[in-house]
Amino acid sequence: MALNKKSVDDINVKGKRVLVRCDFNVPLKEGKITDETRIVAALPTINKLIADGGKVILCSHLGKVKNGPNEGESLAPVAERLSEKLGKPVNFVADYNVTGEAATAAVAAMNEGDVVLLQNTRFRGKEETKPADAGEAFAKELADLADVYVCDAFGSAHRAHASVAVVTKYISEKGGENAVGYLMQKEIDFLGNAVENPVRPFVAILGGAKVADKLNVINNLLEKCDTLIIGGGMAYTFLKAKGYEIGTSLVDEEKLDYCREMMAKAEEKGKKLLLPVDTTIAADFPNPIDAEIAVEVVPSNEIPADKMGLDIGTETAKLYADAVKSAKTVVWNGPMGVFENPVLAKGTIAVAQ
Numbered sequence: 001m002a003l004n005k006k007s008v009d010d011i012n013v014k015g016k017r018v019l020v021r022c023d024f025n026v027p028l029k030e031g032k033i034t035d036e037t038r039i040v041a042a043l044p045t046i047n048k049l050i051a052d053g054g055k056v057i058l059c060s061h062l063g064k065v066k067n068g069p070n071e072g073e074s075l076a077p078v079a080e081r082l083s084e085k086l087g088k089p090v091n092f093v094a095d096y097n098v099t100g101e102a103a104t105a106a107v108a109a110m111n112e113g114d115v116v117l118l119q120n121t122r123f124r125g126k127e128e129t130k131p132a133d134a135g136e137a138f139a140k141e142l143a144d145l146a147d148v149y150v151c152d153a154f155g156s157a158h159r160a161h162a163s164v165a166v167v168t169k170y171i172s173e174k175g176g177e178n179a180v181g182y183l184m185q186k187e188i189d190f191l192g193n194a195v196e197n198p199v200r201p202f203v204a205i206l207g208g209a210k211v212a213d214k215l216n217v218i219n220n221l222l223e224k225c226d227t228l229i230i231g232g233g234m235a236y237t238f239l240k241a242k243g244y245e246i247g248t249s250l251v252d253e254e255k256l257d258y259c260r261e262m263m264a265k266a267e268e269k270g271k272k273l274l275l276p277v278d279t280t281i282a283a284d285f286p287n288p289i290d291a292e293i294a295v296e297v298v299p300s301n302e303i304p305a306d307k308m309g310l311d312i313g314t315e316t317a318k319l320y321a322d323a324v325k326s327a328k329t330v331v332w333n334g335p336m337g338v339f340e341n342p343v344l345a346k347g348t349i350a351v352a353q
Helices: 037-051 076-086 101-108 137-144 162-173 182-196 212-224 235-241 253-269 314-325 343-352
Strands: 017-021 055-059 115-117 148-151 177-180 202-206 227-230 272-274 278-282 296-299 308-312 329-333
Touching: 017 037, 017 162, 037 055, 037 076, 037 182, 076 115, 101 115, 137 162, 148 162, 162 177, 177 182, 182 212, 182 329, 202 212, 202 314, 212 227, 212 253, 212 329, 227 314, 235 253, 235 308, 253 272, 272 314, 278 314, 278 343, 308 314, 308 343, 314 343
Parallel strands: 017 055, 017 148, 055 115, 148 177, 202 227, 202 329, 227 272
Antiparallel strands: 278 296, 278 308
């Protein structure tokens, strides 16, 4: 058991249909996978379930799917690479409905040890990402395909999505089991030890795009850590909360007061909360994401109205790197900028080194 979470070592899956939520959100260029790290990370759990005689049904999101289902964000390339890695066929259900008749038929035809990969869960739009608003039909349809649910998508586990959180309710209602995979177990064990019993100084780094995704994390880490470093898109909400002009940078207007509360809490508790002192800006978000892009570095309080922040600046990278060098425990979640772009990955790389 991992922090009171049942793991794949605690369940019997022989002959059972096992729905596994993976994180196959891999980078693609012209339909080809450019980094297979997330696929490789999922293999131990998948192989365990195959060896134990489960009927393994995999699901994942890929990309943001802003303009509806499309072949450019299909999981077809993942199915092909998975088949190579597993050394056996992976039956890919290409149906954009994800849980339609094709999926039901594919699962019904499975033998022990077989593997099926469903289509991109985000092709169901708000039914996946906002089940509280759109209804829970998609989550129930996923649960109807399976007897057991395994979450091994650590990068998505904080989201209240249909395929991550809501599906567990329907699995439990029909007497099924919910468990975590090896990747989730490893992260939970590590974070549990690092956060509850840190060797100090304890530095936490939070990046990524959305403050809302990490609300409780920020609040809880300020209780535990000595220094909290904020980077990525979420930093601009904090900077705006300080009264800075942030141009066209990403901002969560609804969380400005929360950011002010967190800055006040850090001061009250004597914790360091570090925000970017300078930022790398550009006229627009890179399109495609790895395209060449013209950038400049400006102080964080001097972002022009027509520019957006896309990475921490050089002085901030030094400031953050120095804080990390003095730490005995570091917990890091999320990049400092748009790390998929070589020009905008510099901040993340500098802090990591």
